[in-house]
Amino acid sequence: MSIVKSKKISEIYTEKSGKYIKSQPIIGDSPFIIQSKELNLWYDETQALINVSLNIYKNKVTALIGPSGCGKSTLIRCFNRMNDVYDNVDITGEIFYSGLNILGKKIQVTKLRKKIGMIFQKPNPFPMTIYDNVAYGPRIQKINRKCNLDPIVEKSLKKAALWDEVKDRLDDSAISLSGGQQQRLCIARALAIEPDVLLMDEPTSSLDPIATAKIENLINELKKKYTVIIVTHNMQQATRISDYTGFMYLGELIEFDSTEQIFQKPKQDLTKRYIGGRFG
Amino acid sequence: MVKTMSATTVIKNKPSSILDLELKSEKSFTEKMVKPILFFSATFSIIIVFFQIFFFFQQASGAFAEVSLWDFITGTSWRPVEQQTYGAVPLIVGTFVTTLGAMIITVPIGILTAIYIAELAPRKLKKILKFIVELLSGIPSVVYGYFGLIVLTNWIRIIFDRPTGQSWLAGSIILSIMALPTVISVSVNALNAVPVEYKEAALGMGANRWEAISKVILPSAFSGITTAIILGTGRAIGETMAVLMVTGNTTIIPSPITNIFSPVRTITAALGIEIPETAIGGTHYTMLFALVIVLYVIIIVINSIAEFLSNKFNKKRDPKYLRKKKKKKPILSLQKSKIISRLNKKIFYSIFLHIFVFGLLLSWSNIWLALIGTIILFLIIKFYKRIPNKVQEKIAFGLIFSAVLMVFTTLIIVIGFVIIKGIPVISWKFLLSYPRDLGRDGGIFPAIVGSLYLVGGAVLFAVPLGIASGLYLAEYTKPNKFNRLIRMSIDNLNGTPSIVFGLFGFIVFCILTGWGKTLLAGQLTLALMILPTIIRTTEQSILSVPLDIREGSYALGANKWYTVKKIVIPSAIPGIITGTILGMGRAIGETAPIMFTAVVFNLRRLPNSPLSPVMALPYHLFLLSTTVPGGQENAYGTALVLFVLVLILYGMATLFQSKIEKHSEKHFILR
Numbered sequence: 001m002s003i004v005k006s007k008k009i010s011e012i013y014t015e016k017s018g019k020y021i022k023s024q025p026i027i028g029d030s031p032f033i034i035q036s037k038e039l040n041l042w043y044d045e046t047q048a049l050i051n052v053s054l055n056i057y058k059n060k061v062t063a064l065i066g067p068s069g070c071g072k073s074t075l076i077r078c079f080n081r082m083n084d085v086y087d088n089v090d091i092t093g094e095i096f097y098s099g100l101n102i103l104g105k106k107i108q109v110t111k112l113r114k115k116i117g118m119i120f121q122k123p124n125p126f127p128m129t130i131y132d133n134v135a136y137g138p139r140i141q142k143i144n145r146k147c148n149l150d151p152i153v154e155k156s157l158k159k160a161a162l163w164d165e166v167k168d169r170l171d172d173s174a175i176s177l178s179g180g181q182q183q184r185l186c187i188a189r190a191l192a193i194e195p196d197v198l199l200m201d202e203p204t205s206s207l208d209p210i211a212t213a214k215i216e217n218l219i220n221e222l223k224k225k226y227t228v229i230i231v232t233h234n235m236q237q238a239t240r241i242s243d244y245t246g247f248m249y250l251g252e253l254i255e256f257d258s259t260e261q262i263f264q265k266p267k268q269d270l271t272k273r274y275i276g277g278r279f280g
Numbered sequence: 281m282v283k284t285m286s287a288t289t290v291i292k293n294k295p296s297s298i299l300d301l302e303l304k305s306e307k308s309f310t311e312k313m314v315k316p317i318l319f320f321s322a323t324f325s326i327i328i329v330f331f332q333i334f335f336f337f338q339q340a341s342g343a344f345a346e347v348s349l350w351d352f353i354t355g356t357s358w359r360p361v362e363q364q365t366y367g368a369v370p371l372i373v374g375t376f377v378t379t380l381g382a383m384i385i386t387v388p389i390g391i392l393t394a395i396y397i398a399e400l401a402p403r404k405l406k407k408i409l410k411f412i413v414e415l416l417s418g419i420p421s422v423v424y425g426y427f428g429l430i431v432l433t434n435w436i437r438i439i440f441d442r443p444t445g446q447s448w449l450a451g452s453i454i455l456s457i458m459a460l461p462t463v464i465s466v467s468v469n470a471l472n473a474v475p476v477e478y479k480e481a482a483l484g485m486g487a488n489r490w491e492a493i494s495k496v497i498l499p500s501a502f503s504g505i506t507t508a509i510i511l512g513t514g515r516a517i518g519e520t521m522a523v524l525m526v527t528g529n530t531t532i533i534p535s536p537i538t539n540i541f542s543p544v545r546t547i548t549a550a551l552g553i554e555i556p557e558t559a560i561g562g563t564h565y566t567m568l569f570a571l572v573i574v575l576y577v578i579i580i581v582i583n584s585i586a587e588f589l590s591n592k593f594n595k596k597r598d599p600k601y602l603r604k605k606k607k608k609k610p611i612l613s614l615q616k617s618k619i620i621s622r623l624n625k626k627i628f629y630s631i632f633l634h635i636f637v638f639g640l641l642l643s644w645s646n647i648w649l650a651l652i653g654t655i656i657l658f659l660i661i662k663f664y665k666r667i668p669n670k671v672q673e674k675i676a677f678g679l680i681f682s683a684v685l686m687v688f689t690t691l692i693i694v695i696g697f698v699i700i701k702g703i704p705v706i707s708w709k710f711l712l713s714y715p716r717d718l719g720r721d722g723g724i725f726p727a728i729v730g731s732l733y734l735v736g737g738a739v740l741f742a743v744p745l746g747i748a749s750g751l752y753l754a755e756y757t758k759p760n761k762f763n764r765l766i767r768m769s770i771d772n773l774n775g776t777p778s779i780v781f782g783l784f785g786f787i788v789f790c791i792l793t794g795w796g797k798t799l800l801a802g803q804l805t806l807a808l809m810i811l812p813t814i815i816r817t818t819e820q821s822i823l824s825v826p827l828d829i830r831e832g833s834y835a836l837g838a839n840k841w842y843t844v845k846k847i848v849i850p851s852a853i854p855g856i857i858t859g860t861i862l863g864m865g866r867a868i869g870e871t872a873p874i875m876f877t878a879v880v881f882n883l884r885r886l887p888n889s890p891l892s893p894v895m896a897l898p899y900h901l902f903l904l905s906t907t908v909p910g911g912q913e914n915a916y917g918t919a920l921v922l923f924v925l926v927l928i929l930y931g932m933a934t935l936f937q938s939k940i941e942k943h944s945e946k947h948f949i950l951r
């Protein structure tokens with residue numbers, strides 16, 4: 001599988017003197033799409049991630065749980081280098097995306113982010129029309145013609161289960177949508193550039209139960225074609241939608257296993273206590 | 281924790297590093313040029329400040345050949361024409377006393393009004409009051425001067441039974457009105473910045489509203505309010521036209537020094553009056569530029585103090601600083617030391633106040649009255665604490681309301697005067713015909729057109745440059761020394777008196793180029809003057825674009841420039857437009873910057889090229905009211921037209937502003 005992918009992946013290498021610079025050979029049939037190795041991260045002097053080593057399975061939903069402030073957001077923001085927007089961040093360790101170290105200096109972050117999309121905690125539609133929101137990503141890639149954009153917009157909104165609700169009002173401001181619709185719009189916007197991986201940082205934490213259920217159904221749909229990494233506060237949500245779960249505590253990845261295993265027979269005492277709700 | 285891990289790569293992430301990476305690889309020429317162009321625009325402010333200083337020194341270079349520096353600084357006679365004496369003391373004293381008088385009036389009224397706006401006023405009234413304050417700051421200084429000349433000096437003459445009302449007192453009153461908006465708006469910001477929890481904590485402990493304000497909110501906003509006072513002082517010191525029209529302009533030191541009815545001449549007035557009368561390069565001319573340097577130094581000192589204070593103020597609010605401070609000092613000892621230093625300060629201030637009041641009363645009356653007055657003051661201060669809290673609150677609120685009322689009344693009187701006197705003069709003929717008989721007859725058409733040309737041109741130059749600098753400061757730079765230098769220059773330009781801009785424009789655009797008075801020179805000078813306003817509003821509007829929508833753009837693979845172009849700038853545009861309109865409102869009323877650079881009194885034709893001189897409304901008003909006997913009627917009409925133009929611009933800015941606020945509120949709720 002990853003051999004097929006390897007051509008696309010090679011695009012994120014910077015071409016230099018006609019050769020692709022590789023930090024590691026692409027692993028043959030690895031089931032993992034993202035691997036982090038001994039990842040450490042500091043905000044100024046405070047360490048937010050401590051030796052995090054983790055494997056993310058391809059085309060599965062992986063949930064990250066843990067008390068707030070334990071570094072879940074920090075971790076998934078490493079996967080698309082979103083932490084680059086802060087200037088007080090130091091990272092050591094490696095993150096491989098299909099075998100390629102994406103922390104390498106030669107990585108073109110913009111291209112990486114086209115492969116690894118992100119949905120944020122608070123829906124953050126751009127203050128423009130619904131159509132323009134979805135077309136934003138394709139337009140960055142110089143797809144500008146309406147005849148090319150229209151099908152992308154339609155397809156993406158359909159994938160995000162929003163098409164039926166907005167197809168008659170594509171020129172309305174995205175701000176006029178409800179919170180749940182806005183979040184699905186953000187998902188459609190991310191899907192429009194056909195990423196491999198979707199990072200979701202508590203995507204339902206600001207939504208009501210009905211909107212949450214819609215998003216959860218959507219994630220179950222999406223995992224057929226995409227790898228989803230979702231941060232969640234809500235343990236029921238993790239059991240409902242994820243195949244694998246990682247439990248983090250104070251910057252460390254305490255335990256990682258299949259969701260069933262984690263919730264039924266966790267190996268670590270900390271995990272057990274967190275899941276049992278016996279936590280401060 | 282050990283920071284380095286063996287056999288791992290270390291990557292330092294910085295926002296600019298993404299940008300660099302992209303620029304190196306695939307970015308188009310325009311994208312490569314963005315940062316350097318913005319950088320250059322931002323540097324422009326530094327260049328202007330540098331050139332200002334350079335040219336003023338150059339023009340003043342011959343100054344102390346005939347007159348010694350010592351005589352200049354200590355001489356008590358400034359009679360350049362009659363006696364060739366160039367002692368700056370009367371002018372410095374003139375500036376000092378008018379400003380001091382103004383601040384004595386403005387500080388209490390301004391702070392009380394600010395308290396009302398920030399803490400007490402109902403929401404709707406708050407908006408109205410803010411608009412009033414804005415409008416007060418927008419009324420052109422010639423209009424204030426004109427009001428002072430016709431109305432205020434007359435009142436002073438009659439009430440105090442003096443031969444003339446043109447005096448230090450008149451100057452101080454007019455300046456106090458003009459410094460008021462600065463003091464109020466900066467104080468309101470300082471008060472609003474006090475965390476709500478402080479107030480809630482005080483009220484929760486059973487304090488009444490006045491106690492919460494006086495014991496908790498005011499002390500927390502102390503440095504912000506001090507900044508407001510200092511900025512207001514800077515504003516008063518730099519004012520030219522209004523002072524020049526009401527202070528009588530005799531270069532004498534008031535005798536006794538507290539004689540508020542004595543005429544005075546300020547530094548700015550000396551420049552405004554004497555520059556046009558001197559031969560370029562002569563002794564008088566160079567001495568005037570020595571005065572410019574004195575003025576410049578005073579303003580720089582004032583701005584630096586204000587900047588220092590507001591930095592301190594911001595630092596205090598910085599959570600990082602707070603955290604560190606909390607760790608270092610146990611709260612109890614901190615309070616103790618604070619209380620002690622406050623006590624010392626209190627004693628010091630109260631002794632100072634008593635001596636000051638005593639001296640003042642002594643100079644106006646005899647020693648007995650002065651003693652009695654000082655004792656009364658002492659008793660008031662002494663027994664104020666004994667008054668029950670409820671009564672204290674009533675007294676305080678009474679004072680606050682009267683201050684607000686005074687601000688309101690002032691505005692009504694000034695505006696009422698302009699409107700009532702002006703309306704009968706307005707007609708199509710007045711608006712659309714050329715002046716005749718030195719402006720006594722005929723209309724003001726070329727002055728209206730000239731003013732519009734001047735402001736339009738200024739905006740054309742200032743807006744692109746201002747947006748580029750603001751963008752650079754907000755998006756493309758991190759705090760470093762150079763960036764601080766840029767900011768200092770912008771702050772400096774913002775506090776520079778308009779007459780200083782006028783002189784700078786005069787040297788650079790009129791003398792150096794050899795063009796003389798031209799429309800273009802006026803436009804460029806005004807552009808420099810409104811540049812800081814536009815830079816600041818641009819920077820603020822850009823910084824207020826939330827981080828999360830930028831991140832949304834980055835997450836889709838957009839680079840920095842694409843994000844700025846598609847997301848940041850469009851969201852910031854309404855704010856930028858507001859800033860631009862406010863800049864226009866300020867530019868249209870200014871006289872000092874165009875007086876030496878662009879305007880002439882009488883024109884039969886409209887300017888046919890950027891290199892011909894123009895007429896302008898404020899200058900027309902100035903000359904009609906000060907040098908044309910019998911120009912009264914048309915002066916009224918000119919003042920009204922000028923006022924209406926300013927009103928339209930400020931109204932538009934306010935409308936825009938409230939639209940933005942509404943929009944962002946909606947935005948907020950829906951999320």
Ligand SMILES: Nc1ncnc2c1ncn2[C@@H]1O[C@H](COP(=O)(O)OP(=O)(O)O)[C@@H](O)[C@H]1O
Nearest residue numbers: 043048067068069070071072073074075086088
């Ligand atoms: N930009 C930042 N600067 C400094 N510290 C940060 C920043 N973002 C997060 N942190 C700190 O890092 C830790 C982990 O935060 P985060 O990853 O947001 O936790 P979570 O998403 O699990 O709630 C917290 O202690 C937080 O205060």
Ligand SMILES: [Mg+2]
Nearest residue numbers: 072073074201
């Ligand atoms: Mg989080």
